[in-house]
Amino acid sequence: MSKIISGFSKLTKKEKIDWLSKNYFSSQPEIVKTLKQYWNIDEKLQQLHDDFIENTISNFYMPYGVAPNFVINGKEYVIPMVVEESSVVAAASLVAKFWSTRGGFKTEVISTTKIGQVHFMYEGAEEDLQAYFNQQKPYLIAATASITKNMEKRGGGILAIELKNKTEKLANYYQLHVTFETKDSMGANFINSCLEVIANTFRRDDIEIVMSILSNYVPECLVRAEVSCTIDDFGGENPQKFAAKFCQAVHIAKIEPYRAVTHNKGIMNGVDAVVLATGNDFRAVEAGAHAYASKSGRYSSLTHCEIENNKFRFWIEIPLALGTVGGLTSLHPMAKLSLKMLQDPSAKELMQIIATAGLAQNFAALRALTTSGIQEGHMKMHLMNILNQLEATAEEKEIMVAYFEDKTVTHSAVVEKFNTLRK
Ligand code: MEV
Numbered sequence: 001m002s003k004i005i006s007g008f009s010k011l012t013k014k015e016k017i018d019w020l021s022k023n024y025f026s027s028q029p030e031i032v033k034t035l036k037q038y039w040n041i042d043e044k045l046q047q048l049h050d051d052f053i054e055n056t057i058s059n060f061y062m063p064y065g066v067a068p069n070f071v072i073n074g075k076e077y078v079i080p081m082v083v084e085e086s087s088v089v090a091a092a093s094l095v096a097k098f099w100s101t102r103g104g105f106k107t108e109v110i111s112t113t114k115i116g117q118v119h120f121m122y123e124g125a126e127e128d129l130q131a132y133f134n135q136q137k138p139y140l141i142a143a144t145a146s147i148t149k150n151m152e153k154r155g156g157g158i159l160a161i162e163l164k165n166k167t168e169k170l171a172n173y174y175q176l177h178v179t180f181e182t183k184d185s186m187g188a189n190f191i192n193s194c195l196e197v198i199a200n201t202f203r204r205d206d207i208e209i210v211m212s213i214l215s216n217y218v219p220e221c222l223v224r225a226e227v228s229c230t231i232d233d234f235g236g237e238n239p240q241k242f243a244a245k246f247c248q249a250v251h252i253a254k255i256e257p258y259r260a261v262t263h264n265k266g267i268m269n270g271v272d273a274v275v276l277a278t279g280n281d282f283r284a285v286e287a288g289a290h291a292y293a294s295k296s297g298r299y300s301s302l303t304h305c306e307i308e309n310n311k312f313r314f315w316i317e318i319p320l321a322l323g324t325v326g327g328l329t330s331l332h333p334m335a336k337l338s339l340k341m342l343q344d345p346s347a348k349e350l351m352q353i354i355a356t357a358g359l360a361q362n363f364a365a366l367r368a369l370t371t372s373g374i375q376e377g378h379m380k381m382h383l384m385n386i387l388n389q390l391e392a393t394a395e396e397k398e399i400m401v402a403y404f405e406d407k408t409v410t411h412s413a414v415v416e417k418f419n420t421l422r423k
Helices: 013-024 031-037 043-050 088-100 126-143 145-153 188-202 239-255 257-277 282-293 333-341 347-369 375-389 394-404 411-422
Strands: 064-072 075-082 106-109 113-122 157-165 173-181 207-214 222-230 303-308 311-319
Touching (some): 075 257, 075 333, 088 347, 106 347, 126 157, 145 157, 145 188, 173 188, 188 207, 222 347, 239 257, 257 282, 257 333, 257 347, 282 311, 375 394, 375 411
Antiparallel strands (some): 064 075, 106 222, 113 173, 157 173
8 A cells, every 4th residue: 555645744743653653663663662762851952953854753863072182273172073983083082182292283264255056048149148147237236135235244245246158068058157255154045045036137038047056066165274294203113104105095095086085085074073063064065075076077085195305294175165153053052062162163263173173084094094904993993883782781891892902803703702701
């Protein structure tokens, strides 16, 4: 029997769960208990979360961790991270401490503008369209006045509107290409509202508006974070070899897309964790970062490395469209707390903090990969997940962690030792 349902969103939360349970979990009535276990006892807080999206039936927890000891442009930070992968916060903390005694992270915002486009079709002569655009341009800006008023007070707004001819790529296709400055807000709603008003004002019988939407490709909303030290500052047995191998790993990611994707995934482990913790849009950041990584036509590393005159320099350049006001940042209590923890950053400061988190994560991954390998540290952190899967007690966990202190953690080794222990 078909399970297609009309009016599902109109049902109460209880009715939705009943429907779900009856139609998809008929042999597992315990799912209702699981869903309810994750409801917040504070009804007001639960309602707030219910209202973020449609058809909310429960909450999905993610761990909220903190990585202390970050020094960015001489200022100390503890960075909040929301991530489920065992080793990410540990790696960030280790690397933050490491660089805190070697000058810390240096960061700079390179640019902050964002793009939105009105995509339309026009079959007539280009000169006529250009003349119409030139004549309309002041009206296009004027039509957005009520939306841009507050943003302009904060120093933002519409910076430019251009007509772009794209007919070589697609017959009859043109754009209004609009450049925005959105200051401390991510600006998606602001940009989209402006674009829709611009499109309506520009509309004419022979102009078919296809759509109006911001672009998540933000190569002009760019930040750089870097670390540097003399090679000897690395310490250890052979710092020259360490630095050279580390740089080789970055250079491999520059020319080899298979490696670059994993390399950048590691960067995004750090970036996304802070983006999530601060209530920002991680899908937008992901899409923009990977598009930027492909800007040369070949997918490549977001980080760079050089050794010159015995000096090691490692840096990231990444586009980040972020907000510290508006959206979830001002609604979600944990996002607000994260921003407080970061000492109420502006969007520009948050760009620098998040780029730093990405660079730190990449440093941790490459340091492990080019020395002991990634699994040693990763599996040590993953041990607790395996023990939880095995439903180990607190006492058993303690024994197992002590046992694996000086041994290689593998799934089978843990299960074997655990079974012996239980016997
Ligand atoms: C795992 O989540 C991330 C790494 O694979 C990143 C990398 O290989 O650089 C360790």
